[in-house]
Structure formats: structure tokens, C-alpha cells
Amino acid sequence: MKVSVDYRLAPEYPFPAAHDDAFTVIKWTRANIEKHGGDAAKLIVAGDSAGGNLSACMAHKCRRENISLMAQILIYPWTDGKLANPTIEKNGEGYLLTKEAVFWFQQQYTPRKEDHCNPLVSPLYESDFKRLAPAFILTAEFDPLLDDGRAYYAKLKEAGNRVVYKEYKQLIHGFFNMPGVSKEAMQAYRDVKGFLNEV
Secondary structure (H helix, E strand, C coil): CCCCCCCCCCCCCCCCCHHHHHHHHHHHHHHHHHHHHCCCCEEEEEEECCCHHHHHHHHHHHHHCCCCCEEEEEECCCCCCCCHHHHHHHCCCCCCCCCHHHHHHHHHHHHCCCCCCCCCHHHHHHCCCCCCEEEEEEEEECCCCCCHHHHHHHHHHHHHCCEEEEEEEEECCCCCHHHHHCCCHHHHHHHHHHHHCCC
């Protein structure tokens, strides 16, 4: 069973509104999912881009709150509030998502500069990466956020978590919402299914 999350948006609702909403949904789902035919013991968080950020942050939040997750699916997630990785420059023009847009999005949701690298919104800077839910991280070759996914994978792996990483070649940020664009994009759906079957 799937639960689709509609959360408050910036600039009207800056950080931590979306993150608070995401955790509220997790708590609601645990309390109510069985009434709708789901299993509260098999919760998975998944999202792309900003949703990938929310999912990564919720995996940390759930561990702190002793809420068990079966998996986290992070699709080209934003994880690093410094926005200084090489692929921000390398892929920052001409591939749909631009460097300018990334900085604009950050400014809307975290208008206070001191929040940019707050671990609660920038999960790469969490201090404890142990015992997190198994993760599958998907990135795109021509995405400004490519390095964000790579770096987050390295953190999870170093801490001993079960984590799979795959970079989808010749694709851009947003490809998961356009699966018909290529065989590689369609393969991403099969890869997610395979990972979930394993965990």
C-alpha cells in the first residue's frame, strides 16, 4: 500500500514545516495503515529530489524515535546544504535542473543561512549514521545533485549500513518521473522493485 505525502511548501512555510509534516505522516501511517489493508511493520520511505531529502531525514528521525523502517529509497536526493560539490558546476546548466534553481530552492526553504547545513535538513551532516534502514540511492549522470547522492552513499556505507548505489547514465534530474524517456530510466523502476524484494 502507498501513502502519498502532501506537505507544506516554501516560501510560505519554510524549514522545518515540510520535515515536520513528513514525520506527522509517518506517525499517522503507523497508527492507521492496518485499517486500510497495510502493515505498520513494513514501512518504507521513498522520494525524489526534495522528497529524497525528506526521506533521508526521516530515516534518521525514525531511528532516533525508535520507529522501525524496512527501507529508504532516495532518488537523486539533495543531502548537502553547502551546495559546493563539483557537479553543481559541471551539470549546473543545460540539464533541466540548474545551479541557479537549486540555490533558489534552498533560499526559499531555508532562508536563514545558519540552517543550510543543519543536519535536520542537510542529512550529510548528521553525526550518527549507524543502524539506519537499508537504502537504495539512485543518481543521474547529468544532475547537479549527483555528488550529493554519492557522498551520502559513502556515509551510509562507511557506517556499516546496507546500502546500494546506482548512477543512471545519460540521464538528468527528474528522469524518474519520465520513465518512458529511455530504457535506463525504465530500468530504475525494476531496480527499485528488486531492492525492495530483497529487503
